[in-house]
Amino acid sequence: MAIAAAALAVTATLAGCGSDDKTSTDSKASSTVSSSAAAAAPAPSAEALQALLTTFADPAKPAADKAKLVVGGDKRLTNIETMNQGLANYQVSFAVGEIKTDGNKADAKVSVTSPHGTMPDVPMSFTYADGAWKLSDAGACTILGMARANCQP
Template structure:
């Protein structure tokens, strides 16, 4: 947990919503737009987000299972394997605090507890995809960085 600087360097940004212009030249785009607009994300609860974080940091879970907890997680399999090795005999806990949702994205303040102490208010980002709340790539990289398996 000595990589507090890595945590401080991680920032999450939310993309703004664009307007839904209806024009005759939008025949192809209207299907995509209406599909994206049809996705309604339920409000994430602290318990839901905490369970994602706990499962992601569980050294007994295979990397392939953990990759499913992350948006585009397959690209982080090597990092997750490294984290699993480092966490083999190391307990990490999470307490999710303030959650701010913007459509299918959510940011939360998370307290991370380890044998070295507690880091309060670590910014963590999530995304609602495939009918579930998942860690965003940036959120996963925050945890991976703490476990000395930093994203590149």
């Protein structure tokens, strides 16, 4: 929110310094509106976050595709490849509940079900980036750790 407010303040200042030409001011004002609308993160649904987690844990999906689902995911490619190998014949599912959003951040409690049972209320964090909700690095590391593909600091 602070970044959006600062961007609006800078845009308003620049608009005030422009020429008296009405079309110039109108285009700057519409630019301001579209910029702030693009910065607002829509609230994530449980279904959307569950689909994200399911795709991330699917061993049939290439690691490079999964890396795009994680903020800074490129640095986790080796971990994701290890997870893919470990989950090759292993079924994992997720149920997302209790989502709390704050701007472009969301935290949820996730139940993780595997052949060994269900682990309820696993805290998972997400970030809205590049126009989509993504797993935060910490959230990815939680799942990677469960798959014995631990993240190194």
